[in-house]
Amino acid sequence: MSLDLDTKFAFRLDWNLLRTFLVISEEGSITRAAHRLLRGQPSVSLALKRLESELGCRLVDRGHGGFRLTAAGRQLQRECTELFSGVARIPEVTQEASTEISGEVNIMLASHVVTPLLDNELSALSAAHPKMRFTIRIDTSARVIHAVRERMVSFGICLVNRRFSDVDYTQMYREFFGFYCGPSHPLFGRSNLSFADLRNFPAVSFDTDDLSDALRPVALLRGEWGLDYEIVGRSSQLEEVRRMIQCGMGIGSLPIHVVEPDVERGLLWRLPPYENPPQVDIYLVSNPKKRLNKAEALFLERLSARIARTPLDERTYLSGPPPASSSGAP
Structure with missing residues (x-):
């Protein structure tokens, strides 16, 4: 034939x-x-x-x-x-049914995703199902959404600027952004500062720190107070934005709960606003059309359930995630 x-x-x-x-x-x-x-x-x-x-x-x-x-x-x-x-999925569908879960879970995160919700679930599942394998990649929120829409990853965790009808969104937690400077900056160590003191200083920022992008609340605050200072450095990665701030290149915004240890170690100094800082919501995003293996389905189900049973106030990190620690503000 x-x-x-x-x-x-x-x-x-x-x-x-x-x-x-x-x-x-x-x-x-x-x-x-x-x-x-x-x-x-x-x-x-x-x-x-x-x-x-x-x-x-x-x-x-x-x-x-x-x-x-x-x-x-x-x-x-x-x-x-x-x-x-x-x-x-071939090994899974060709093996006999077993109570032991195995398989690859591919997760894509924005660079500043720091929450015990994810950490605790990773810990619990890896202990209960040692044959599960995890791949975690860091990228911009826009690329996280793209990867979820194209079914390249199991799910993503990121900021959301634009919603798509083919993606499911679950608010995972809320974080707040503060402004910071490094040890060599003229404002480092100074208390009782006002927004006026921040004017005319160079700045570093995230690529998404724009009125039309995911960090719109931060950009709105800068615009409201006339802090349209010169941008001398940009990055999509939290580690690199933090590095430029610590090196004294300029003022920049960072998630308060993420950089508290740096404040306590004297590597960063908190600047205004000390009250009502910009808030940003972080979402768990998934594609309902993606065919999930058993490991992916279990992880997504358990993480979603953990989020649902945790009140929003416990998922709101103004200082640090539970257990709470000092804000490090001057």
């Missing part, structure tokens, strides 16, 4: 090319994909060219330091995501 063209293609194709392409599309860079795959960059570039030759179309536009999936590339990324999600 002869095989049709589609079936012949499936038999002829080296499926490793699809895996390589999926990693390239997830990383947005051939260099980063090569690092993740533990292969040389020329080898990964050649695999991409071979796949484009097999398919007869261009999958990635490259040039001038840019990287962008073509329409065909975006469609293939969706197909590969579904394909490898199914492949990952």
Whole structure:
């Protein structure tokens, strides 16, 4: 019996090319994909060219330091995501039913997600089901949402600026942002400051610290008090924003409960506002259309239940998460 063209293609194709392409599309860079795959960059570039030759179309536009999936590339990324999600479930669906839960849980977080809700659930599940495996990646909130929508991850935890109808949102906790400076800054160690004292100083900020982005409350406060100071540094990562503030590059906003230890160690100094700081809600986001393995389903179910049974005031971190500690404000 002869095989049709589609079936012949499936038999002829080296499926490793699809895996390589999926990693390239997830990383947005051939260099980063090569690092993740533990292969040389020329080898990964050649695999991409071979796949484009097999398919007869261009999958990635490259040039001038840019990287962008073509329409065909975006469609293939969706197909590969579904394909490898199914492949990952093969051990589970072929094994006999067991009370022991195993499987991979892929979580994507914004850089400043710090909450005992997540930590306690990770601890409890890893102890109860030692065969569960976890991969946690940090990225911008926008990319977290994108990964959830494209079903690349089990679920995400991030800030939310724009809501999409194909994503489920659960308010996980509420945090507050304070303004800080580092030890070498002229305002460090000074008490009883006002907003007027902050004017005309350079600043560092998150990429999302904008009226049209996820840290809109922080941007609104700056605009209200005329703190449109010169931005000398930006990053999407909390660690790098904190680094620039500590180095004295400028004033910046950080989650109060996250940086309390730095204040107590003398690495940061809290600046106005001391009362009613900007509040930001952090959400658990998931895609109801994603096919979850047993580990993913259990984790999402238990984390959602933990959130639901915890009153909002216990999930509101003005200082630190329970147990409470001092705010470190001057």
